[in-house]
Amino acid sequence: MATVSENQVASTTAAELISGGQIVARMLKQEGVKHIFTISGGHIIDIYNGCLDEGIKIIDVRHEQVAAHAADAYARITGNIGCAVVTAGPGTTDAVTGVANAFRAESPMLLIGGGGPLKQYKMGALQDLPHVPMMAPITRFASTVMTTERCAEMMGQAIREMYNGAPGPGYLEIPHDVLDGKVDTTRVRIPKNFRVKGEFIGDPNALARAGEAIAGAERPVALFGTQARTCRAHEAIDRFARHFNVPIYVNGAARGTLPRNHPYNFMPSRRTAFEQADVILLAGTPLDFRMGYGRRLSPKATIIILDMDYRNVGYNRDFDIGLVGNVRAILNAMCEASKGDAARRHDPFLKALRAEEEKTRNKNDAIIKANAVPIHPVRLCHEINEFLLEDTVYIGDGGDVVTFSGSIVKPHRPGGWMDPGPLGTLGVGTGFALASRLTQPQRDVVVLFGDGSFGLTGFDFETMVRNKLAFVGVIGNNASWNQIRYGQARKYGKERGDVANVLADVRFDKFAEALGGFGIRVTEPDKIRPALEQARNSGRPALVDVVIDREVYSSGTTNQTMYK
DSSP, rough: OOHHHHHHHHHHTHHHHEEEHHHHHHHHHTTOOEEEEEEEOTHHHHHHEEEEEEEEEEEEEEEHHHHHHHHHHHHHHHOOOOEEEEOSSHHHHHHHHHHHHHHHTTTOOEEEEEEEOOGTSSSSSSOOOOOOHHGGGGGGGGEEHHHHHHHHHHHHHHHHHHHHHOOOOOOEEHHHHHHHHHHGGGGGGOOSSSSOOOOOOOOOOHHHHHHHHHOOOOOEEEEEEHHHHHHHHHHHHHHHHHTOOOOEEEEEGTTTSSSSEEEEEEOOTHHHHHHSSSSEEEEEEOOOOOGGGGSSSOSSEEEEEEESGGGGGSSSSSEEEEEOOOOHHHHHHHHOOOOOTTTTHHHHHHHHHHHHHHHHHHHHHHHHHOOOSSSSSHHHHHHHHOOOOOOEEEEEEESSHHHHHHHTOOSSTTEEEEEEEEOOOOOOOHHHOOOOOOOOOTTTEEEEEHHHHHHHHHHHHHHEEEEEEEEEEEEEEEEEEEEEHHHHHHOOOGGGGTTTTTTTOOHHHHHHHHSSSSEEEESSSSGHHHHHHHHHHHHEEEEEEEEOTTTTOOOOHHHHHOOO
């Protein structure tokens, strides 16, 4: 019969131990993460062990950049953090592009990188690099985790900063011996209530003044950017548009906020609207290069800027009324605070903008009906637009060809548009498609690639095949980096315009077939739609390789400020 002292020894011996990787996985599960994106590496495998314990799916890709892009997309789609796990050294540096893209796109993706053991600090360990200093400028939070028991606590610090104002990425370096180390569970604190999730409306007086300025204007305009999607503000935007009788323009992830046939959904007339407006509301989009740094706005207009991030209010351009807070909450509060535009004084302006849009539509119709060969990019984008289902997620991954699509492709629903964001990163398409199909399998996915951008990360098409994630990839194949080619020829002359930007004519349809997917090539415009239908009906990852005319350029390319 055991003595009391023997029982005490047995109890002490049986204390539950937990590893760093298991702590990381528990924290991820608590935060609602269901997938991580990764490439295997010796520094990080204990996280896999923890994820298997917690039921988190491990999606292994072929390049760390794709893992980071997928985590970025996961965050945008779910509104929750996305997580990529990469090994030290080149594993982390390969992911830098994806983290930088998430930084400019305001996406809360968490990169967890391995590191050499602390016991080998400054000894030249395998794949040892100064990861944290490299990541600090492109994240909201970057740190090394120094002890096993603090893994979850440090993740909590990172996540809290990732949601401070407008969202953004975070980075944690977890050394090998910290991840593999085991500690008593009683020494581990897994934070639970560690960040505020309220919807802030800022200054109520400024909010009321903004509403009255819009209601009292003759020609008000509203532009909503990516934060409209971040805040899931589509119903509030619909309410705002109807309440104030205001034309709505969108960019970035806000595309699809209003249905195609919505009476306040405008697109091609934006330049005219901004030139003539007397009040302009800019919500959730910085005055960066896409907005001409604020110079394209009428100097006579009253400028109202609304943003989740204080730093974006007054960025590159003075404002008349500034609002900092949640886009959805502020719009609803603005409708409550103002009577709106009962006199319908904005109707003549709306009618004039519709007439302007009709001119653009007629111009595009002429191109579409011409049936030109090589295929005009406008015709390709038109066919894609007609091909989209109610639930389709459209992803743009390219330069000039995707710029064409910006004024033609109209998703039906919120969350129906994804693009890199203001960093202009090429190669996001496959990672974005991967996350889209995993997180919302009920939604159809169509990706428009440039042939150059597909070549950057396209080998992860095999990841889609391996995971049986069907999608339709369309490659606008003009065998060139056309957006750069235009500016180069303009600057140095036609004879030097094709230097370092003309590519080989790759048979991407054959590439898809070689990796186990569906592939088809199109060279005639009337064959585009049948090919798209075949691709969707194949039930496999598919590439529709469309040969397009490289001697035409989008207005977005010809008007770029970098060429001025």
